[in-house]
Amino acid sequence: LASRYGGLGLLQLPAPMADARPALYASQLKQVAVSKLLIDGSKFICWTEDSTGPQAVTLKVDPKGHVLYWRDGSGEIECLEIAWIRDTRTGRSARIPKETKIREACGFFGSSEALIEDRTVTISYGLDLVNIQWINFVAASKNVAQEWSSQLFRYATNSFVNNPSFYDMLERSWTKLSVSRDADNLIALKTIYKLFAHHKDDKKRVEKALETCCLLTAKKDSVDAKEFTFDAFLRFYTCLCPRTDIDQICIDLNPACKTQPVPYITKSQVIWLLNEKQRDPRLNEIIYPYANEAKARELIAKFEPDNAFVEKDQLSSRGLHAYLISTDNNVVPLEKLDLSQDMEQPLAHYFINSSHNTYLSGHQLTGKSSVELYRQVLLTGCRCVELDCWDGKGAEEEPIITHGYTMCSEVPFRETMEAIAESAFKVSDYPVILSFENHCSPKQQAKMVKLIKDYLGDRLLSQPLDSHPLKPGVPLPSPQSLRGKFLIKNKKRDFKKSAKQSEPSVEYPISHQVNVDMEDLPVARDAATAALSGQAAEEFPYEDEEDPELRKLREEAGEVKEEKPMMAKEPVMLSEISALVNYIEPAPFYSFEYALKKNVSYECCSIAETNATNLLKESPEDFVNFNKRQLSRIYPKGTRVDSSNYMPQLFWNAGCQMVALNFQTPDLGLQLNMGIFQYQKSCGYLLKPEFMRRSDRRFDPFSESTVDGIVANSLSLRVISGYFLSERRVGTFVELEMFGLPADTVRRRFRTRTVPGNGINPAYSQEPFVFKKVVLPQLAAIRIAACEESGRVIGQRILPVDSLRPGYRHIPLFSDFMQPLSLATLFVCISVNDYVSNAFAELAAALANPIHYLSQKDKHQQQLMVLTDDFDAESHQEHWSEAPMSLATSIPATVAPELPDSGVGSSASAGDQQLLSAVEAPGQQGGPTTPRSAARGILAAQRFCAAEAAAAAAVSSATPTGPSTPTSSPGALFAAFAFATGGCAGAGGGSKPTATLQETATLKKPSLEDLLADKKYKKLLHRCEKELQALVKKHQKETMLLQAKHRLSQPRRYSSDENLRSGRMAVTAATAAASRPPRTVEQAAEARLQAEQQRAAELELRTKQLESLRAQLERSLAAAVAASEKQLEALRQHELATLKKSQERQRNLEGRELTRLYKDKAELKEVRKEFQQKQISAAVLERQAMDSLHRRRDRELSEHNDRLKSEVQRFIAELAGNLEAGRSAHQLENQMPANSTSTSALMAASAAAAAGPSPRLGRSGATAGKSLPCTPHHRRV
Structure with a gap:
């Protein structure tokens, strides 16, 4: 089942998530179970080193085991977080008061039979190992002291206490507040300030949040402890720090809930979240199965507080928040905290x-x-x-x-x-x-x-x-x-050297000067005496004579051949301690x-x-x-x-x-x-x-390539927000480092922006920090630290890469000595995957989900049939008739695993990775095949029959301007494959990157069609259309009102009796009214004026819309130009890295060949010197050729962008010209004399005013843009 991690042993497997069934190791960790004795409390005498006198206190522990607290005689409450306790002692190691007054009071308290130290519980705590603080409690009996001491130490060393979730930290803070109530059962506002805020503005935030939750008393200086339940504390926390980041997660997963008062996600979206975001993709799918509906319902039932959502199988943002801060969602699995490794090794x-x-x-x-x-x-x-x-x-x-x-x-x-x-x-x-x-x-x-x-x-x-x-x-x-x-x-005693010593300095102090009972020693005087006579050699692993080969190796290592007498100051080791x-x-x-x-x-x-x-x-x-x-x-x-x-x-x-x-x-x-x-x-x-550990494996710590048998990882981490980082009002930022092999180590490179003046809930919304390739995850760890703007570290966390759980996680921060801080937490999104080089990214995706890959391939082929139906299929078939067989025979299946890593570094930004992915995708102009498409072609050659490969190739050749297709020509495919493998697939032996660099179509150059198809431009165009339609509807309504007005005046000129006598009857009153022209000059002028006003309003609207479209086109043009330049720079860097790698590979191969051919060192040195000069010359020529190619590409791209700018300007000028023509026609019509208006002209004007909305403008591309300024009136003119 664990085939993906075969041979790594039980502990090398990535640890399972809490939401997966444990199959390899079930954690034995348990939450703290506080005994009744500690919850009810016991009477003690309390004293410290600075105490002037003893205090009688009642010592208690809260039921969850978060804090140790006591109330002194004055009624004041003091508490100590159990996670801060380093040690508890009783008996001989407990502290005894030096002050006579305190010592006498402790002696009179409780049982007089037991010594004070036996009844004392000494607690040490502190944030470091040097500046330890002490507090002592003297119990009434020895048994009570022992019980308290053992129980407190057990709680303090509990893994859940020392590795709390954010929920545990909130509960711990609430516990500290709730036990700090006074005699009137009130919690002072200053106590809450002390925990959350020191600055006056932050104090106002805290007070406002308490008021919003209706928790402040009438005096507004305290909180009623009875009403300050944990649920009330959580409401206060969400008011103080609104979790808009979690609301946004729900909206991203379920856009339909954006308008709802409480965002939510459905059951299917919960399953997607668990499987696609929260699940570790490195885990075996059989041992750690994917989440299903039952798991989703279980999670909803456990964390959703609103039954209405539970009944609908929905998880609200509040329920998602409860899940994300829970122990189930810790960033490190419980198995990593528990004793889960194999301890039977040497x-x-x-x-x-x-x-x-x-x-x-x-x-x-x-x-x-x-x-x-x-x-x-x-x-x-x-x-x-x-x-x-x-x-x-x-x-x-x-x-x-x-x-x-x-x-x-x-x-x-x-x-x-x-x-x-x-x-x-x-x-x-x-x-x-x-x-x-x-x-x-x-x-x-x-x-x-x-x-x-x-x-x-x-x-x-x-x-x-x-x-x-x-x-x-x-x-x-x-x-x-x-x-x-x-x-x-x-150091053990060397008996050979001791036997050569002439001074009897060893036996004398043992036999005469050691004032101890020699019977207690395992090897007494006889052993010491035997050492001088050489008889003790049998008891110690030394031989009388050293192996000659070992002696020779010591001499070669710099050891002096002649043994010198032992220096007088060097002590002689006794046989007793040697034993x-x-x-x-x-x-x-x-x-x-x-x-x-x-x-x-x-x-x-x-x-x-x-x-x-x-x-x-x-x-x-x-x-x-x-x-x-x-x-x-x-x-x-x-x-x-x-x-x-x-x-x-x-x-x-x-x-x-x-x-x-x-x-x-x-x-x-x-x-x-x-x-x-x-x-x-x-x-x-x-x-x-x-x-x-294995003797049959070799490992180089300086390796930059993947280690044999170890799957490298890719890691990205996005810092979303922080919570309660500092009580002070300071600016904060987060830095991220990785430690591991030299190839994996990344320091002082990743840092978020500084959020000024907010230590309570800074929002970073940082782009992901990407570690593209982690060669050895088992030895790698990331350090994430929150810092003040001055550089002082607030808190940090060290996380092992091989056990890092991906998804949305809260990371509680620790002190320098790895003690959890009170509340400081970071909210992040982590992504972890097996590393796949850029050349094989799509190949890995196809292997991971072959059914999806094949269905997508078929779907793309069907979509492209629209473009290929009108082409001559016979010409393509003739051209590709030999493609399947040559492809299948030219690239054997055994070559694919030998493809080397073509990554560009151990880490890169997300934007760079996207650019590199775009660079490696086939261009839309029929460009050359890249290593990624080459790997995809290899998969096609190995898995599909000849006919299917030929059909796919025919589709590819038939669509030079369409989207990239899953296959490409055998010649280009084989050339790209040779490029990806550094020339290993060809017959030349050495790599020739410059040949591949001559192809330039890999770069995607923007066109006017791309700008007009831009999402923002199309969205603006759609909005303009809606505005124009609304204006036309408004004008139509005005025209109908004017017609109705004219219709009411008609009976004065045409009576109903006359209509009946003529025998003429209208089909409908509306039709007759619409077809009947105005009967007076005043009505005609009024209709004409209305039509002129409507056309003027329409022209004015189109003028404004044209200006908006022009501005958007210019913005799209600037973005496209910048993207193409950045893409070209990414391509340049990628090719430079490829060239360096190929040159280095070639140098190594030829260097090893020289070493094999020339055995004489002097001759080898001369040949190698000559060879290096040739290599340098060749490298310079290749670099010059590459620089020339890069300059040509820069020039071509610059010329293309200049042409595109000119084309955009012509396009805008054409739109403006069309609009101006419409405006001129409108002005010409307005200048026509009123008395020259014939009845037919008036009828045309009336019909134009009554015309419906203009033809739909929602067309894409240049047609839609050009049609926009042309009004219906202009088209009629």
Whole structure:
């Protein structure tokens, strides 16, 4: 079923959406379930470091687990968002008050049998790891304290709490307001201001929204908490921030609802939205089926608040809004947040969250060391911490941790081990690596071993697992098999060197100066003595004699041949601490050849940032292969004394597992690290992509083409709007970056416009930011950040590309340390697809939906039959008689998969992509076939019979000016195919792009017919017609009124008796009146005057309409000229890129051929030099030819546009001339003497006045435009 992602393993599949049935992995995440004890509350004594005295409080948690709040003795409410809590402690790690007054009050409160620390719940919270704040609550009993401590920590580390939906954030804000009511059950207006607005104008917006929702009290300074329900809060939110963007989505999907008071979409439109917008097209259709009517009804029933819409199977804009802000519509699927990856792989197959100099809280040379940093770092999910151990100088002479030879402060090793033991497995139970940098003397090393054993106990992995012995070729154990274990990374003792030492400096301190109980050590004095005699070699993975080949490789890598005596300052590692080292044994890095020859997985190389960068540049594939087998740890270079961080993505691309960072500095490097490792339930281990794990696959981190077996992606993201970005009235903008392979990385390129003075609900309405080709989605992540106009980051989010859910999504923003902000959210529209190069876009569309493709093809053919019926079919058949067979035999089916990528970059704007698509479409003047049509022709050759291909070709040749057809001539098709493949399909071997560049008909040049067929022009023409019809109807009504007036006066001259006597009877009174001419000169003059006025009004209207049409034509002309120029520029850039690629491909091919032919390096160098000169000359000639072609195209387009402008001016002049002729005729008729008017002329004038509306003007093209100024009167004249 997962054939599209075959071989990628369970976790490489894009995660399923919440609205799809889980088939591969069902998330085990659960919402917070708050216990009754915490909802009802408990009595505590509250104190902080700044407290002057204790406070008796009642501590509670809201039923949804959003906030922790308490009311003090004065009745004031204080609350703390549970998502901000970093740790809760009780017992030995809890804080004890230093003030005697507070300590005595806590002692008298509750049970006196339990110690204060056992009854204390200490809560740490803060927005970073250094500036931690504390608040302490002393319970009446030990059990109550333990229950509160464990429950609060469970809530604070819940994945739903730390990754809320926008709905959860709104509910959390409402909860904070609702619990902040005073004794009168009122919520002060200033409390609401504090949450939403600080500026006076924004405060007025908040107050107006509350008034609109009828929530303000009579004094207008507070809100009644009883009426301020969550539904009322949502009404207030929509009044404060009207969701016109969601209304517009409904209108776009269902234009018929535009006039309705509440926009809505129908059931079928809901299905379309779920399948075409919200569904990830990368998912397998069988495992993740499309939405159907049942799913649509389920969604409507769940989110639509109005039963009237539910009964009609409709989803209103309010219901759509409820769906879009819900957890069901999160931007990242729940499976990504849960522990869903395979944890049974060797350790080397994972990225491991790692810290550098963990103890430092600031500068590398003068910073303060802190034990608390170890707790905070481990609580983020970090699985590798560093301990720089030095000899302590106090009375205890216990080891300390500090940055040696600097002015940094120091912390006791004992306290550090206690903190690590308590905090290591609170968030994740996967193995923790303790990376020791050991500078202690043997005496204090022994104390280190004692403290390690005391605090870590059975959780310390002191012996290798039986299933994974320390032997060459044996892989490392998996994180699953090492759960709950500590792994020691410490330099092991080299017993060969120790045996050569003449000083008995190792045994002496162990046997006489170590003041510890040696029975507690796993390897006591006998092991140390045996080390000097060489008997300990059996216990450690060292051989007596080094392999000669390994020694030679070390020497080639720069290792000194003669072993020098160990420096006096270098400490000797005790056998006791060496015995604790197993799977993470530090080893110097010599070369990749040396490591490959040695083939041991338990050695870990620590490499400085600069050295690792050089290795990556020199041997990228070898670096990746090295990391498949064993661990590497990258640490910052020594010049980063300010504790700044490098970009970790650089070394993740090479598969480096432990990329150690300074956690005290929340710069971009750490933000990316925190954002990536927050997924997978913050377990600290992320499985590397399969091609970075399998030994039979090769991977180049600098690859720009698609990786074998990996489907590249195309991604676009449109920022629509933001909500509650800042309480201040500031301008904001949004920036978007991508991190991944060098080919995928895009930085400081995409940024929205700045919306001034609106931090509540800025509307960006930005064009989509397009990442055309993401080579490796599994390693790529996007960073979206909202910033103030000053550049200060408000909030951000790191999102993995391979798990990004497309469609309309709300993205809650996080802090630098990935804690959710209160309300800051962005509303975006995301589109993700498998990457298809421009050459094969239509081919991919046809393969994805072949039935639609064939039906469209047949439909187009039937439509074109209108144009081809009158042509001589025999001549075309004679010309194409050999086409099907030559086409089918010239292009074998096996060639199609070899078509290379013809993309123009990893990212492009949406407008550029549309232009490129237009450039690649066949022109309307019978232009040459492009790579896209070539791919389409290949599909036709492989799937259709010869007769059908011939018929399609005949249709194509018969319509030189019609729309592009699905096929083209075999010659042009094969030439375009050769162009798309860089000449591989032809016999020449090398690519010849200049031959293809001589064709110019690919460019679509505008014509007068195109301008007259412009939608805006035709719309204006239709409006003019309606205006003219309305005027004619008005004149007709006036004429009928005048006739009626004349008819009433007729009985005075022709009596009814006379009519009866003559025997003449009219068929109808109306007919007789209409046919009877006026009988008086006054009536004739009145009719003539009315006709003249009507014709004058009509001419005046036509004059105004002509001016409007002229202005619209000029605008259309300017737009068409600009579009053609932009299209030509896009074509130029595309051809330049194609030429560069073909030249580069040819250079590589010929370079490899030279390398194969010439084995002698000197000769090869000379030949290559000569060859390069020829290549440069050829490239210059090709570029000159291309420049000449481009200049000719510019000249031709400019001349064409000038001709088009002249043609438009002539057309407008002709219209004006026709109108002027009508006006002259009107004036001539007005100058005729009144007494020369005969009865027949008067009758003609009357008939003209009584004539109906003019012939319909709704014709397209030049005919409609020219007929407009010609009045009925003018045509009669």
